[in-house]
Every structure is written in C-alpha cells, then in structure tokens.
Amino acid sequence: MEHHADLIVIGAGQSGLATAALAPRHGFARTLVLEAADQVGGSWPRYYDSLTLFSPARYSSLPGMRFPGDGDRYPTRDEVVDYLRAYARHLDADIRTSTTVTSVLPRDGAWVVRTDDGAELTAPTVVAATGAFHSLYTPDVPGREQFDGRSLHAADYRSPEPFTGQRVVVVGGGNSAIQIAAELGTVAETTLASRRPIGWVKQRPLGRDVHWWFKHTGFDIAPLSRMLEKVPVSVLDDGHYRAALTAHGVERREMFTRLTPDGVMWANGTKEPADVIVWATGYRLTYPYLDGSGALDTDGRPRHHGGIATMPGLGFVGIEFQRSFSSNTLRGVGRDAAHVLSRLCRSR
Known part of the structure; x- marks a missing residue:
C-alpha cells in the first residue's frame, strides 16, 4: 500500500x-x-x-x-x-x-x-x-422542552450586548462561567447557578502567578490524571472577577432543579423568571x-x-x-x- x-x-x-x-x-x-x-x-x-x-x-x-x-x-x-x-x-x-x-x-x-x-x-x-x-455538553434538566426562553451553550455565546435588559441564568462553576456571568452582569439581571460553591484560587499566591508554582513544584507534570479527574473545578482569579460579580449583583445559587416555561425552579421550590439560560457546562x-x-x-x-x-x-x-x-x-x-x-x- x-x-x-x-x-x-x-x-x-x-x-x-x-x-x-x-x-x-x-x-x-x-x-x-x-x-x-x-x-x-x-x-x-x-x-x-x-x-x-x-x-x-x-x-x-x-x-x-x-x-x-x-x-x-x-x-x-x-x-x-x-x-x-x-x-x-x-x-x-x-x-x-x-x-x-x-x-x-x-x-x-x-x-x-x-x-x-x-x-x-x-x-x-x-x-x-x-x-x-x-x-457540547448540557445536563439533562427536567423541563427543558417546556422552557420558552432562549437556551444556548457557552460555545455559542459571543458578547453581552444582545442580552441587555434581560434576565439571564448562567449555569456552571468554571472559568468560562465566571467570565461570562461577570460581563453579563454589566447589562443584564444575571444569576450564576452551580452544583458546588465556586472554588476560588488566588491567581498570584505569595506574589507569584500560580503557574509559576505549578512549574517549580512539578505539579504541572505530575502523573496524577486519574486523581485530577475527580478534583472539583476551580477558578483562578486575581480578585477582578469576584469583585465584578459582587459589583454587578450576580448572585451564585445552588443549581436549579428544573426549568419552567418562563424560568427556573430553585431547590427550595421558589420560581424565578428567566429569558435566557447560558450553559457553561463544558464538552x-x-x-x-x-x-x-x-x-x-x-x-x-x-x-x-x-x-x-x-x-x-x-x-x-x-x-x-x-x-x-x-x-x-x-x-x-x-x-x-x-x-x-x-x-x-x-x-x-
């Protein structure tokens, strides 16, 4: 051949x-x-x-x-x-x-x-x-077919301007979810929904970027793949994104239990209207x-x-x-x- x-x-x-x-x-x-x-x-x-x-x-x-x-x-x-x-x-x-x-x-x-x-x-x-x-991965949440608003994956999100004045729920707890929620908060009523609290990690501990520490401790190349797959998602931040979420009133809430025709239902049974769901839930x-x-x-x-x-x-x-x-x-x-x-x- x-x-x-x-x-x-x-x-x-x-x-x-x-x-x-x-x-x-x-x-x-x-x-x-x-x-x-x-x-x-x-x-x-x-x-x-x-x-x-x-x-x-x-x-x-x-x-x-x-x-x-x-x-x-x-x-x-x-x-x-x-x-x-x-x-x-x-x-x-x-x-x-x-x-x-x-x-x-x-x-x-x-x-x-x-x-x-x-x-x-x-x-x-x-x-x-x-x-x-x-x-693209989105979790199988009850009520998705009944939701009358717009539903899109983070892969299809580009900028916040089209969402001005709308009520948006961003789903996810990783870096992309945080970045998207932080900028949506400047133009829309935004809520962040995640299954776990956000795992904030300092971008520059002891004055060095965390990637410097990854390299010089050997953590970056450690053969820990099976263990790392089970580690909860963490978000690197120098304080900017955490402050932006607070400044723009973006509240983090426990993941909703279902979608309703006009929004979401939270774990405590309360309903909240939403125009858009952005799934920053990975691949x-x-x-x-x-x-x-x-x-x-x-x-x-x-x-x-x-x-x-x-x-x-x-x-x-x-x-x-x-x-x-x-x-x-x-x-x-x-x-x-x-x-x-x-x-x-x-x-x-």
Missing part, C-alpha cells in the same frame, strides 16, 4: 499543531494535517469575544515558538488565534483546511482516512487531535470518525494509555488530564505530543 504521509494528524488546533511541529524530531518526514474549519486554530476562533487566558504568556507557548510580548500579561482570545496561525505558517507540514474526516479505519497494517470530499488517504500512523469542542470528548475502528469503547471513549491507543499506529493528543494536570493546555500539550510521537515512532 502506498502511503500518502508518514503521519496524518486530525485537527489543526493547539494539539494538532504541536504534534505536527514535533513530528520531524521523531522520524516522521511527511506529515499531513487535516482540519475541518476553513482556518487553523481549532476552537479558539469560536470562543467568546472577551475570553482572556488564566495563564500568563510565558506559560502559554507551544514547542519551538515563544508566545510574543510581555510574558507576564494574560493573552486574549484573538492573540491566541494570531499566535496559532503564525505557528502554523512555520511548520514543515502539509495542512489542509476545510477538510472533514469522516472515517479512520485500519487496513493492511496502516490507517485509511476518508474525508467528506471523497478522498481516501493512507498512513501507517495517525494522531487524533480534534479535542472536545464540537461535542464531552467524542471521535465519531473512529466509529467502527476498534479504538473506542462501548461509550465512544478512546481506549488509550497516556494517549497511546490500544491499536497499533494510533495516538491521541489533546485529552484533558491525558498524562498530567497541564494536558490539553497551551503550555502542556507539547509534552503529551512528544510522548505520543516517541512511542508511535518506536512501534513502527
């Missing part, structure tokens, strides 16, 4: 780009990157307008290219997008955008990758780096193009150990807590990519 590449990477977000950047160091001379969107950058271009990283620029770089500017500042969404696009331009890889992978199946000791335009590509090694952004990892490949379990989750699939020649990069606390972050995804590529290279 003639191979179109030594390595096919699916996804041109931070995970796929880091994998493509490191591929030549691990013996993959011809790398092909397939991206469904019309530009590289993964989910970053589609996040809400005001998104700001919680990690400083000096801890937000991919392998081989420093994040530009003041290392102590917290980059915006658009700065990250610009960085990823500049990063892609320097890669020794064939990057094809507007190319959706429809299936990846093993055949004759290699992998056959089919795309939506009818192409059939082959390679002995494939890395799935598409992440979870396309699989679920899915790989529909691997259906039928044998690489997924019965629930559709990847069978892997630290990103190395149980099937030869297949790897994953970009899974939260894949190998450490910093997996699936700009600062940590390169370490996972290097680990996966080194193992895949040795198994060829």
Whole structure:
C-alpha cells in the first residue's frame, strides 16, 4: 500500500499543531494535517469575544515558538488565534483546511482516512487531535422542552450586548462561567447557578502567578490524571472577577432543579423568571470518525494509555488530564505530543 504521509494528524488546533511541529524530531518526514474549519486554530476562533487566558504568556507557548510580548500579561482570545496561525505558517507540514474526516479505519497494517470530499488517504500512523469542542455538553434538566426562553451553550455565546435588559441564568462553576456571568452582569439581571460553591484560587499566591508554582513544584507534570479527574473545578482569579460579580449583583445559587416555561425552579421550590439560560457546562470528548475502528469503547471513549491507543499506529493528543494536570493546555500539550510521537515512532 502506498502511503500518502508518514503521519496524518486530525485537527489543526493547539494539539494538532504541536504534534505536527514535533513530528520531524521523531522520524516522521511527511506529515499531513487535516482540519475541518476553513482556518487553523481549532476552537479558539469560536470562543467568546472577551475570553482572556488564566495563564500568563510565558506559560502559554507551544514547542519551538515563544508566545510574543510581555510574558507576564494574560493573552486574549484573538492573540491566541494570531499566535496559532503564525505557528502554523512555520511548520514543515502539509495542512489542509476545510477538510472533514469522516472515517479512520485500519487496513493492511496502516490507517485509511476518508474525508467528506471523497478522498481516501493512507498512513501507517495517525494522531487524533480534534479535542472536545464540537461535542457540547448540557445536563439533562427536567423541563427543558417546556422552557420558552432562549437556551444556548457557552460555545455559542459571543458578547453581552444582545442580552441587555434581560434576565439571564448562567449555569456552571468554571472559568468560562465566571467570565461570562461577570460581563453579563454589566447589562443584564444575571444569576450564576452551580452544583458546588465556586472554588476560588488566588491567581498570584505569595506574589507569584500560580503557574509559576505549578512549574517549580512539578505539579504541572505530575502523573496524577486519574486523581485530577475527580478534583472539583476551580477558578483562578486575581480578585477582578469576584469583585465584578459582587459589583454587578450576580448572585451564585445552588443549581436549579428544573426549568419552567418562563424560568427556573430553585431547590427550595421558589420560581424565578428567566429569558435566557447560558450553559457553561463544558464538552464531552467524542471521535465519531473512529466509529467502527476498534479504538473506542462501548461509550465512544478512546481506549488509550497516556494517549497511546490500544491499536497499533494510533495516538491521541489533546485529552484533558491525558498524562498530567497541564494536558490539553497551551503550555502542556507539547509534552503529551512528544510522548505520543516517541512511542508511535518506536512501534513502527
């Protein structure tokens, strides 16, 4: 079988780009990157307008290219997008955008990758780096079908102006929920609903950004993935967001028990009207193009150990807590990519 590449990477977000950047160091001379969107950058271009990283620029770089500017500042969404696009331009890889992978199946000791335009590509090694952004998660709350207001996931939220004067409930207790609720509070009557109290973490304990402590204590790379999956969500804050919630009257309440036609019902039985529900409830990892490949379990989750699939020649990069606390972050995804590529290279 003639191979179109030594390595096919699916996804041109931070995970796929880091994998493509490191591929030549691990013996993959011809790398092909397939991206469904019309530009590289993964989910970053589609996040809400005001998104700001919680990690400083000096801890937000991919392998081989420093994040530009003041290392102590917290980059915006658009700065990250610009960085990823500049990063892609320097890669020794064939990057094809507007190319959706429809299936990846093993055949004759290699992998056959089919795309939506009818192409059939082959390679002995494939890395799935598409992440979870396309699989939006919202909890199954009673009454959802009866709710007459607007319901949207945080992935579809862009800015607060369209919600001016409305009554909004933001669901979630993570960084995105806090950022969105804080800015909605400036224009709308906003409530934050979460299953647990917000786990506030100081952004700069003892005068150092928390990411400095993560690095210098070794916590960032500690192999604690199974334990970390059970740790409650925490929110990094230098005091700005907590103060904004208070200043704009955004109350945090225990998660409502059901939706009503005109709002929500809280745990104490009281009802509150709401025009909009914003679900900042995250994503679920899915790989529909691997259906039928044998690489997924019965629930559709990847069978892997630290990103190395149980099937030869297949790897994953970009899974939260894949190998450490910093997996699936700009600062940590390169370490996972290097680990996966080194193992895949040795198994060829």
